[in-house]
Structure formats: C-alpha cells, structure tokens
Amino acid sequence: MALSREQIAQRISQELKDGYYVNLGIGIPTLVANYVPKGMDVLFQSENGLLGMGEFPTEETIDPDLINAGKQTVTAVTGASYFSSAESFAMIRGGHIDLTVLGAFEVDQKGNIASWMIPGKLVKGMGGAMDLVASARNIIVAMAHANKQGESKILKSCNLPLTGVHCVRKVVTDLAVLELREGAFHLLERAPGVSVEDIKKLTEADLYIPEHVPEMAF
C-alpha cells in the first residue's frame, strides 16, 4: 500500500545521523522531526534565523518573536542560536547543513527539481527553496510518486519551471525510495505491498531495478 505522509516522513527519518544539522521544508518534510530515532541528536535549522528549532509551544510559552520559516510559532532547544537571514543563508549556501529535506512537484533524472511555480496558478514565490537546493550537500525530496491522474512526477525532464538543477540525490515517495546515480533513478526500496511493476508503471524516468528490491522497514 502507498505510504501516508507520516510514513514518508518516518522513512526519511532513517536517513538522519547523530550530530546532523538538518533543514526541513514545509509540508511532509516538517513531519520528519517527529521521527528522530531514540538516542540520536539532530539539530533543525530554520532559515529565518534559528538553529535548534524545538517543538510547538504551549499556550503559556507561545512567543510571537519565535517562529519558523513556515511562520508557525515554535520553541528553541537548549543550545540553540538565533542569527540574521544573511547569516542563515551563509550557513546554507556555504554547505554547512548536513541534510535538506524538501517537497517537490516534479524531479527528473538530471537531478533537477521543480517545486515552486505552476504556470497559470498564482505564484507565491520561491522563498528559501532555491538557496537550499543550490547549496545543500545532501538533498532528499519527499513527494508523491504520481499525481491524482496517475501521471508520473518522476520524470526524464521536468516540465515545470525549475527550483534548481543537478541537485537531487535521493527521493522518497509514497511508493519507493529512489537514488539518482549516473542519470538514472535506482529503485532502492518499495513501500510495503507495492510491487516493482506498480512503481515501473508510475515512473516516467529511466529506472534501474536491481535484482532484489526490499520492502521498506519501519
């Protein structure tokens, strides 16, 4: 069965490592924070100027001066620091973030990602997404494998305006874990109960299928 949003986040959480500095985009990526493995320490960066983002506040501790990049009220963990937006993106652009997780409309086998603009629809802006994808050493994309019409979003070449080029390394969808190697997506894992055939059908991009494709383990 296809993964839920929470399960996609849970699977991505397996990519975390102790001591990682991580930036999570809006949507599914945000949920990754709920699944940090026990005993592992990870610090979340919020690009509006916070390293060490904590959980949501209580009614008593809510603070309008303390928000995340999604403009939600948050808290800060012990050992956190605040800084300016210029410093925050110096941190991002300078490659100091270990892992960036973000959503996308489309990805392609050249490593391109489209996540910010659908022609004909109101364009709200790229926010920090273009900086993040241009700079991260390690990008995981969390997304649906296909749209509601069953059209693949894992493409040979993106149709929508790009957010960045040659940057995607790993993609976790509701159906599969894919890794981009030498111009093809390698099918590393499939969702429990989802067949390789199901995934092939919904993947437009070149797909490399190893002999054995294990089910994801949670």
Place this chain on the structure above:
Amino acid sequence: MALSREQIAQRISQELKDGYYVNLGIGIPTLVANYVPKGMDVLFQSENGLLGMGEFPTEETIDPDLINAGKQTVTAVTGASYFSSAESFAMIRGGHIDLTVLGAFEVDQKGNIASWMIPGKLVKGMGGAMDLVASARNIIVAMAHANKQGESKILKSCNLPLTGVHCVRKVVTDLAVLELREGAFHLLERAPGVSVEDIKKLTEADLYIPEHVPEMAF
C-alpha cells in the same frame, strides 16, 4: 614656521563635526583624537572591530583583549560596540564612516595617494589603508609637504605604488591646507609665518593660489 605633528593634528581637528564617525590612521592622524573641540561628540572607529575607541588605559585597566588597529592597548567609551573584521570593513566599504584621516608618502593632483610601499624597502603590507581610501566619503591626508631633501610630496603624479586612486580631497601638511578641485590643489591656508612663495617652491603639483591665503588659526 612649519607646523609640528601636533599642530597638523590640531588643524585637522577643525574639520570634525558633531556626531561624526571617524577613522584615524596610524601616526599624526592618531593625534587628532587629542584635539576634539569642547562640547563636540565624535566617535572613533578602529578597523580591527571597535566603534567608540577611547583613550589609553591606566596600568589598572589595561586589557590585552582591547587594542586598536595600531595594536596599542586602548579603552572603549560609553556606547561603544565590538564587531568582527568583516563587519568593520562592511562599515568602511559601505561608506558609513564620515571622515577618514590618514598619512601618506605622496599625493597627486589626480587625487591619488601612495602610502604603503617604497620599492627597495621592506614591504610590511597595506593593512586596512586600501579599503579606507577606496571607500571613505571624505578623506583628509596628514603629511609632510616635502621630504628632508626638500623634494615636494605634493605631486602632479605619484611616483610610488598607489594605495588608492581619485580619492584624496583635502591635505593638511606642515605648511598648508590644500583642497583638490578639478585637478589642481587650491591653497586654502598657510602655516603661521610661512609665505605663499615658500609653499609654491615646495609644491610640484599644479597649485591654485587665491588672492588671499589666510594663516591657519588655532
């Protein structure tokens, strides 16, 4: 009579204005701080990362963490701030300093200044001088009018390697106050007891001499 170093500094102090942020170079410029007119507030910037440099410390208050750009122990005034070298030169390069006073080996009527390097002698480096002259809105050069051999240091064209181009506005020497306007030095004031003829003799650059050249008043 030619001015002493202290008198040159004292004359330059007349160019200060209330509320000015000022950077003083090493040598004669440093002495300007001793002659801030009564009732006037001026803040001195030291490019190693201090805005609001105060006088030298006492034996009791000396602090190795608190030095100026000349590496001398100093103090900080009330309302001072410390910052990094990058921030300090952002301040300088961004044109936020109201007045920069520095020494020179030579200046010329194109507004060029040579102050950091004498070929054949050991080159110690330009420090922050090139940044200061490239950025200041308002530069006053404090220098000797001629060398010990009586050769002019106020030239048509500098002989020594330059520190910056088209940047000098005003020059205060031991003999005169000169202002650069449209490619010629205008003789604004002369040192007490020094004649216009004396100054002409020691000035290689084109010199514009107004009908009346007052003596400096202290």
Place this chain on the structure above:
Amino acid sequence: MAGFYKVVNSYDEALQGLTHNMTVMVGGFGLCGIPEGLIKKIYDLGIGGLTCISNNAGVDGFGLGILLEKNQIKTMIASYVGENALFEKQFLSGEMEVKLTPQGTLAEKIRAGGAGIPAFFTPTGYGTVVAEGKETREYNGKHYVLEESFTADFSLVKAWKADTMGNLIYRETARNFNPMIATAGKITVAEVEEIVEPGELDPNFIHTPGIYVDRVIKGTFEKRIEQRTIKTI
C-alpha cells in the same frame, strides 16, 4: 553624547524626507519583527509609488498589507508573497509589479548593499528563471549567477532595544532581515520596544552598531501571529 542622540518623538519626525516613488526596505519575516508603527505611518501619510524591498508583503489589514489598500506599492521585491487577497488581486491585474528573489539572495543583496559590495556570485537560481539575463560563471566545476546589491532611500527596521545612540539588539527570530536592512538605507529608522541609555547594552553583544542608524523611535507593537501553532499532547 549630543551629536549621537538619535531618538525622535513622533512618527512624522521618524519618516521625515520620505516621499513618493522612493525605495523603502522594511525588516521582518512574515509578521515577525516588522516596524508596525512606521508602516502604519506610511499608510497614514499616503505616500505612493513606492518600491518596497521586504521578504514578505504582510497580510490583509496588517503589516505591509495595509499599504495595498491605497495602492501605495508600485514595485514589490520579495521572496514570498500572496498571503493576502488584495496582494493577489493587484499582482494579477498588473497594478503592482512583483520581483521575486530567492530569500538567501535577497538577504545577501541587501547585506552587500550596506557593505559596499556592488555584485557577487551565488549558486542560487542557476539554471532557473532567476538567472535569466544574468551573467553566469563556473568556479571549481560549479555554476554561479552574478547578482547585484540593493540599497534604499529609507530602511525601516524593528529592534527589541536601542540605546539613544542607535545601537540595536534584536530578540529571537524577530531579528531576521532587520540587521542587513539597517545597513543598506541612506536613512535608517529603527522602531523599538525599549530605549535605554548608552552603556546599558553590552558592547560585546550589540547586533547593529549605531553608525547604521539615523533615527530611533519607541513603538508599541501588536505582534500579530500569522500561524498560531500549539503543541497537541
């Protein structure tokens, strides 16, 4: 220090010299850390034709959103907009020009403007519409786009505390774009929660040295929350 006393007592004084068609930078991220009273004053004065540089454009009825009610913004430079209906309408109708800029590039363009750097190369936006018409260059096998800096006629920032000499400190994520914007205005006005005497702010921990700040005004802040999220246990 008389020459460095920067406190003004009215919003009229705070914005003196601001006229039609100027470029104005405004600090804040969403509704967090915005100079609420200064924005309100621009609204009251009805100054129009503004080019506004700010990460976002407020919401209906609050923050920069109120300037849309009288069509005061001609050009909006931001990284993320459209949180309000009025913005959407003016954007789609073409009444307002919108120049979308990646958030990190925006922050760096403003920082560069204040720091005397006219242009810099950044990897952000290479291969996207953002790079169209711009010079690109390769360094060590990676591609970069040349971006030019921003400065403004007026910079309006919000700080937590100021001393009377204009030294500023910010609080938590209300810092955001304010420190860079403070450096990039011909005239910089800081609206703050509290004004203290010189010496009360630790010189070791000043975020914005007073040299960048021309005027300081004590404001009162609603601090409206855009996304009120509470822990559900």
Place this chain on the structure above:
Amino acid sequence: MAGFYKVVNSYDEALQGLTHNMTVMVGGFGLCGIPEGLIKKIYDLGIGGLTCISNNAGVDGFGLGILLEKNQIKTMIASYVGENALFEKQFLSGEMEVKLTPQGTLAEKIRAGGAGIPAFFTPTGYGTVVAEGKETREYNGKHYVLEESFTADFSLVKAWKADTMGNLIYRETARNFNPMIATAGKITVAEVEEIVEPGELDPNFIHTPGIYVDRVIKGTFEKRIEQRTIKTI
C-alpha cells in the same frame, strides 16, 4: 546532546588530520585573539609546507612567529606582516612567499568562502598593484575589482567562551577575524578560555553558531601585549 559534544581533551585530538602542505586559517589581529596553544602545537608537530591565512604573522617567538623558526610556512597570506626579524629574513630570501591582501578584502574573502560566495566585486585596490591581473568593472561610475573567496583545510580560532556544542562568543576586539575564519574551514577548531554547558550562553547573543565548529579545546592564554600603551596624565 551526544552527537553535538565537540570538546576534545588534547591538542593532538584538536589538530588530528592536519598534515603537511595544507591551508590553515588562523584568527587574531596582531597577538590579540590568537589560538596560542593550537599554534604552539603546530610548531611541536613540525608540520610544514603550510599556506597560512591570517591578518598578521606574529612576532619573534610568539604567535605565528614561532612557525618561522622551523620554516613551517611556505606561503603567508596577510594584510600586514614583518613585525619580526625572522619573517623579514625569510621573506627577503624568498624562503617564504608572501601574498599581501588588503585587510577588508581579506576579511571579506574569508567571509565569502564560508558563505558559499565564490567571488565578489570590491572597490578596494582598484588602480593599484592589488588589482593587477584581476577583472575590474564599473558600477554607477565607480570602479571595482573582482576578488575570489578563501577557504581552508583547517580553521583555528580563539574564542572567549564555548559551550560543549561549539557555540562561541568572543570578547572585545579579540573577536576580529575569528568569526569569519570559523566559517571557512573544512575543519574548524576553537581554542577557548572557558567551556560551559549548553544553555549557559544566551542564544540571542551567540557570535558563532556551533554548526561551524568541529572541535573545542580549553586553552591557557598568555595574552602577550604587542604595544603596551598607558595613559600619561
């Protein structure tokens, strides 16, 4: 936070991985704010062929000056040098290459290196030897030189206090080049006067967030004064 515990207990650990011919950035201005123990350890280890980026080069017998005794520096990139006889000798004899860089350009090149900016335009040095062989460009009637950024294999900084997660604060003008250098090293080591627990440093006033710092070591500092100047009344 186990994964973020960055304290090491020996200089050997602090400099593990530093080898011959690497590029090393060292914080400090003159003898103020230098990582004394880390420099001493490089001397003891005898690592040579180094490219050293630091504003100055110490004095005879102290600071970076001691590395000259064993000819450990192959190339020195600095804005102002020659406060010591040994430096002068090696410089003039050609044993050591010296690349003089204007102080503000040096600071900005290091800041850019840490911030992912490969190059930027600056007015500094236009029309001088510093601009020779470099691209220049005019913006708004003023001339600028294109300068490329610096990064290093190791960045060695001196801070006042660190928490165990590598968050740093500096004291007074001992800050100088340290914050930028902390951002520009593949491995950054901070030698500090005091190590505290996470949470003891106010998150609002951290100068260098721990993300930039890989190792923290508690040092003891002589803090030698280069120009002892006392008020004469």
